[in-house]
Amino acid sequence: MTVPATTVRLLLADDHPVVRAGLRAVLETEADFEIVADVPTAEQAVRLAAECDVDVVLMDLQFGGRMLGSQATAEITARPGGPRVLVLTTYDTDADILAAIEAGATGYLLKDAPPQELAAAVRTAAAGRSALAPTVALRLMDRLRTPATALSRRETEVLQLVAEGHSNAAVSKRLFLSQATVKSHLVHIYAKLGVDSRTSAVAAATAQGLIRR
Amino acid sequence: MTVPATTVRLLLADDHPVVRAGLRAVLETEADFEIVADVPTAEQAVRLAAECDVDVVLMDLQFGGRMLGSQATAEITARPGGPRVLVLTTYDTDADILAAIEAGATGYLLKDAPPQELAAAVRTAAAGRSALAPTVALRLMDRLRTPATALSRRETEVLQLVAEGHSNAAVSKRLFLSQATVKSHLVHIYAKLGVDSRTSAVAAATAQGLIRR
DNA sequence: TGCGGCATCAACCAAAGGGTTGACCTCGGG
């Protein structure tokens, strides 16, 4: 049991005022934490992470506005010597988790985590080690066990649009592809998910959390 | 501008520790609010609402566990002389809103609401008047303007199966119908939802909470 | 260096889904 002598400097990024206040309340009680600032947008998170001296950024994935949390995460972690990013979100879909980790997040927590677990994860992240919520870790294990389930980036992108109700033609325009390519992707998707139609592919993928509802 | 002389006694019900802490932090600063307790389950909310002297219950809709927030809301408001219930949730789907209001909720707020709006809504609810977030109010207006949005029982049944990935043939067998009838239902569904394909119908219906995901 | 996975596209055919018209039945309310 070693108590870290150094204080951990934190930046909170979440578009919900209530959640920001809650994180403040929960984390401020820890003697070795110092909350530098809390911001409501991903853009401000990127800016402050660069300007201020911050050790760990607690980052939401869903912001009401344009920029995604995963995008902000990528920009922050791209800078060498920058802060660690700890993703804190409500959902635990495969797509979100993968995106966050690929973006360079050091950890992935769910918002229903108890305060002690949260504080522990922050210290773990500050030390440079990865912090994953148990549920998240399980999902990743499953993922690795059955690599067939894993859709490629492009495939996920296509399926996401299909799930939103777009036709092949609409998807092809949206992604600057020919319809042939879209169909090709879909055939691969069907094979991976073990289905034979677009609607059942969407059903299977949402059930497995591969795409966002 | 009348400042209420009486203090408003509050009960917070949310399964996220962070959100509970956030609501405490935000609402405790109001001089005329007193937070009686915060609980992590719908069941405890029902029990405490009956046992303690509470004016307003701030109720989440999604609890990790079994009981739904709307169910708890119904039980609390069923008791005469009981507290008002103010629903506070992340989502603004038609189904959720309708369920909450039918369950007897006095108001419906989104979690991204600014603190001042939140406090104002609590006072409004305490006074017995209804408090709706702007977005929510808009949704209800839309709903009333186009009553066509309501699917019939049979149509919902068909669309539910379609959403699960079944083909027209599969649906017809499942419901002991001819394919012609299934198609007929689908055409009506498209018209009501303002779409022109099964996948977009599923997307629109899930967005509006007309079917289970 | 060459294999395999990913992404891209074309052309084609078969099948499923989408859209229309028209019809019959039942039930509940004006």
Add this chain to the structure above:
DNA sequence: CCCGAGGTCAACCCTTTGGTTGATGCCGCA
């Protein structure tokens, strides 16, 4: 008592989607 809405079905036609084959280029890894 009749009308309208919901539910059921048939026959038809056209569009979209599904499935195949085959081909190209790129990239990473063995």
